[in-house]
Each structure stands twice: as C-alpha cells, then as structure tokens.
Amino acid sequence: MRNYRFLINEQFQANSIAEDLRVQMEVNRFNDVNILSVDNRNEILVQVFELNEAAKETVETFMQDYQKGIIME
Secondary structure, three states, rough: OOEEEEEEEOOHHHHHHHHHHHHHHOOOOOOOEEEEEEHHHEEEEEEOOOOHHHHHHHHHHHHHEEEEEEEEE
C-alpha cells in the first residue's frame, strides 16, 4: 500500500477537496482507495494499494492543482 500526504494550498479547504476526490474515485470505480482529511493541518491523507497504478495516477492528477507539497510514505 502506498501512503500520500497532500499539503493543500491555503485557498482550499482539505475537507472539501477530500470529498471531491472521493467522488472522482467513485466515478472511476476505484474502491480500494482510502481518503481522510486533516482539517487542522489542511492536509489530505490518501492510501492506494500499490497494485493499482490507474488509481494512483488518478489521485496524483486530481491533486496537482490543489497541493503545495506531497509526502510519500
């Protein structure tokens, strides 16, 4: 499993972006992705199973415009 911490730009709310990402993942039928917002740090935590490259790519593409940084664990 791959873990990402997306540091969200100040003009966006982590909770709102996380909900939008959940919808995007449902539309693409990726059920093996866990998404959690950390509002007090304005971060989004995402867990993607490593075998699903398409889900990983979708998350990274979606988050491009909202993040100011990413930490991969």
